[in-house]
Amino acid sequence: MFIGYFTERPYQDPNSGYFGSAGRDVTDLGMSNESYDPRLGAELYNRYLDEKVYAEEMGFDGLMLNEHHSTPFCMGGVLNVEAAILARITKRAKIVLLGNVLPVWDDPLWLAEELAEIDMISRGRLVTGWVRGTGRESIAHNAQPPFNWERFQEAHDFIVKAWTTPGPFRWEGEHYNYRYVNPWSRPYQQPHPPIWVPGVMSRNTVAWAAQHHYPYVMLATELEPTRQSFEYYAQQAAGAGWEANTEHRGYLMKVHVDETEELAEATARKYVQGPSNPFLEGNQGNVRSFIQNLPGLTQRNNLLPTVTTYAAAAARGRLEQFQRATGQAVDRREGDYNGTFDEQIAKKSIITGTPETVIPKVREVLEYIRPGSVFFWDGDGAMTHEDSMRSLRLMGEEVIPAMREISKELDLKSPFERDPVTGKDLTQAPGTM
Amino acid sequence: MAAAAAAQTERSVVVAGRRVRALIGGSGPAAVVLHHSTGNPGWLPFHEELSTRFTTFAVDMPGYGQSERPEWAREPRDLAVMLNRATRAFGIARFVLVGLGFGGFVAAEMAALDASRIDQLVLVGAAGLQPREGEIADQMMMDYHEYVSAGFRDAERYEASYGHQAKELRELWEFSREMTARVTWKPYMFSRRLAPLLADVDSPALLVWGEADAIVPLDVARQYQEALPQAVLEVIPGAGHLVEMEEPSRVASLVRVPAVA
Structure with a gap:
């Protein structure tokens, strides 16, 4: 099993007046960066890098980074910069990017060069991941x-072609055009770094990942839909004549470990406080659904069934779809984060406790989903550096060793133990070079 | 909203392999009406008013309503090329061209490509040129209610025109703005390649703007007036962007029947 560590790197600024019950509303793309304090930003970036280094010391196999833009809930606006620093200041752990937002890059050759450099500086520890991004x-x-x-x-x-095909060559595509593709940097790992695909809900992306044998990492989705999505992945694989296995399944889960049950619960409640990550259920922020649901971002019919009788359109379910999409946002806006926190505990969306109580709950998740890779999402919301470090220490001392045993028992092999393309066992143990 | 007083016929032609549909009503010389980016909700009072003097073609622009999407289209000029051809395919020799909002942008592009068959170019709150002051309101950063209500002078007019069909029109808007995002995402709702080509458009042009247009600033009208050799500007006092919905008979009455049909 491959075990990774993740946090969104929230921009925690209690002085901004935003983050807290008496503060100003936090609204999706509705806050000015006038409030941003670069000196605080400097402290936070360094804190999160320090926590990654400690996570490696505590035995994590992977350090996961993600990217979002124009928002305080994730400081990773340029995850490749953080990845490049980690490439230099860590020694063993994989640097897992989940991931670069491909469609927003107007010059993906530049991205190919950046990632190749990160792969070389880390001497082959880069795991690349591609996402479509939110609105x-x-x-x-x-x-x-x-x-x-x-x-x-x-x-x-x-x-992939820029990484694997000797240049120079020409690329005249639908959206990208290059007259001279010949990057003077190539990935350390050959033919190219592993590619993993994270996601939440797109069937297109699941099917596409399966077509390429890419491991699919479900991002903190609930257990049953996660299992169903992996079943869909497996169906796609079976349709193509191969069998999906644990190495194709990754799962990001919120886990916070602490010294006492009381401290664990008090700290885990901070997941849904602070800069109000809209991906954290029950958060205090407001999502503007029309930004997340931009025209054409998800697939729609090419032609309106009928423009003269709207009842027909409604009968085809398009109105319902729309209402469902916006209805969720309305519900979230009215969410009671304390109540939702308890619900999340009940359905194991958040797992917290001492190592003794966390390990059996993690085991249940592993048995149910059977992932070959897991990422612990911790240190988020309003959690402090001290909160994160306590949890990382206990994970390293007790939870990770237990997970190693459980994964052996359950035969949960990662993409570094069994090749996602050939299905053959690999000699390389997770987290080692 | 849709008036049912007169029967309209529905016709489609095929241009570049894609079906283009129009609702047609009335009699007299041809008037081609291009809808807003929100799509054409049907036969509107404005169409009805026009149809008393014109054979009125309410065309669904390619990719909107019942007209098939040209997946390759990347800018309003692509739609203009198709629509110029569509007017020929509909058998229209000469016509008055009325463009509403984003439809006005496409109409101006049609005139820039070929004005020889256009008896009068009527741009109503038309996008297409970059305002020197202010911005064209960005529908991608607003929700439906905020955007559409900004098109009316007040909540009462909005409610009268849209209130009773809010859900249906919202669905049409959701559908329409995908095509809008395909052809005018950046720059949003204008082209720097349009104004220079308008200098040779010798058709008479009428610019109709609501005085209180909160979607396309009045400065765009003034720029059209500067760019088009024969342009007259009519500002409707107090009216919003959707001036042809607020005052359909008044706007329709400004459209001139050509001397020689």
């Missing part, structure tokens, strides 16, 4: 949402 990313970098999926696929094909 926030399309707005922030002004990428046309109707072409999001096309650009995702073309940028992927282009980068």
Whole structure:
């Protein structure tokens, strides 16, 4: 099993007046960066890097980074910068990018070069991941949402070719055009770094990942839908004549470990406080659904069934779909984060406690989903550096060793133990070079 | 909203392999009406008013309503090329061209490509040129209610025109703005390649703007007036962006029947 560590790197600023019960509303793309304090930013970036280094010391196999734009809930606006630093200041752990937002890159050759450099500086510890991004990313970098999926696929094909085909060559695509592709940096890992695909809900992306044998990492989704998505992945694989296994399944889960049950619960409640991450259920922020649901970002019919009788459109379920999409946002806006926290505990969306109580709960998740890779999402919301460090220490001392035993018992092999393409066992143990 | 007083016919033609649909009503010389980016909700009072003097073609622009999407289209000029051809395919020799909002942007592009068959170019709150002051309101950063209500002078007019069909029109808007995002995402709702080409458009042009247009600033009208050799500007006092919905008979009455049909 491959065990990784993740945090969104929240911009925690109690003095801004935003983050807290008496503060100003936190609204999706509705806050000015006028409030941003670069000196605080400096402290936080360094804190999160320090925590990653400690996570490696405590035995994590992977250090996961993600990227969001124009928002305080994730400081990873340029995850490749953080990845490059980790490449130099860590020694053993994989640097797992989940991931670069391909469709917002107008120049994916530049991305291919950056990632190759990170792979070389880390001496082959880079795991690349590709995402389509939320509406926030399309707005922030002004990428046309109707072409999001096309650009995702073309940028992927282009980068893989730039990494694997000796240059120079020419690329005249639908969305990208180059007259001279010959990057003077190539990935350390050959033919190229591992590619993993994180996601939440897109069936297109699951099917696409399966077509490429790429491990699919479900991002903190609930257990049953997660299992169903992996079943869909497995069906796609079976349709193509191969069998998906644990190495194709990754799962990001919120886990906080602490010294006492009381301290664990008090600290875990901070997941849904602070800069109000909209991906953290029950958060205090407001999501503007029309930004997340940009035109064409998700697939719609090419032609309106009928424009003269709207009842027909409604009967085809399009109104319902829309209402469902916006209805969720309305519900979230009214969410009671304390109540939702308890619900999340009940359904194991958040796992917290001492090592003694956390380990059996993690085991239940592993038995149910059977992932070959897991990422612990911790240190988020309003959690402090001390909160994160206590949890990392206890994870390293007790939880990770227990997970190693459980994964052996359950035969949960990671992509570094069994090749996702060939299905053959690999000699390389997780987290080692 | 849709008036049912007169029967309209529905016709489609095929241009570049894609079906283009129009609702057609009335009699007299041809008037081609291009809808807003929100799509054409049907046969509107404005169409009905026009149809008393014109054979009125309420065209669904390619990719909107019942007209098939040209997946390759990347800018309003692509739609203009198709629509110029569509007017020929509909058998229209000469016509008055009325463009509403984003439809006005496309209409101006049509005139820039070929004005020889256009008896009068009527741009109503038209996008297409970059305002020197202010911005064209960005529908991608607003929700439906905020955007559409900003098109009316007040909540009462909005409610009268849209209130009773809010859900249906919202669905049409959701559908329409995907095509809008395909052809005018950046720059949003204008082209720097349009104004220079308008200098040779010798058709008479009428610019109709609501005085209180909160979507396309009045400065855009003034720029059209500067760019088009024969342009007259009519500002409707107090009216919003959707001036043809607020005052359909008044706006329709400004459209001139050509001397020689």
